[in-house]
Amino acid sequence: MSIALQYCHITVNDVDEALAFYRDALGFEVRNDVGNGGFRWVTLGTPGRGGTEIVLSEPHAGRSQADGDAIQELLTKGVLPMIVLSSDDLDKTFENARAAGAEVLEEPVQQPWGPRDCALRDPSGNLVRIAQAQ
Template structure:
């Protein structure tokens, strides 16, 4: 039996702003853009992992008002789970992201647990790390 991750969701405030970050800073491509009831779900991906999609969505669609409000509060605080990407050229990935004006949280450094990595904040406040073994 094989189990693979198909989608992961990222909560964002503004899909268009977030598309620009994930596309331009990280090099992902828009695979699907679905609008429904005034909201959007945008799936991005990469040719290196064709079966994996990253879905950008706002806090409220598909949730109760209270749950959407709670998720929005966590997003605003910047405490939602981070995303960690892997690359074979950390320095190039870092420079590409920085060149787009992405907020740098950490320049590339060697971590005591092994990899070199760096960190950015996406336009909604999510932490995005990029790692190289």
């Protein structure tokens, strides 16, 4: 038996703004773009690498008003779970994200616990760490 993570959701304030970050700056490709009830979900994946995908959606997409409001509050505070990515060229990926206007929290550095990585916030305030691929 084998098991793997297929996709994870990232809640964002504005899907188009998030696309400019995840697609244009970080290099993900759009795999699916679905609208439903005035909201949309966009699935992105890494070109040529298959594997895990990310799904961008707004706080109220597919949720009750109360649940969407609660998630919006957490998103605004910047306390939703972080996403950790890896790149075969951390420095180039970091510079692309910085040039796209990402908030830099930590430039690429060798961490005492092992990986060389950096920390950014996406346009919605989500914490994104990017590690140098091994």
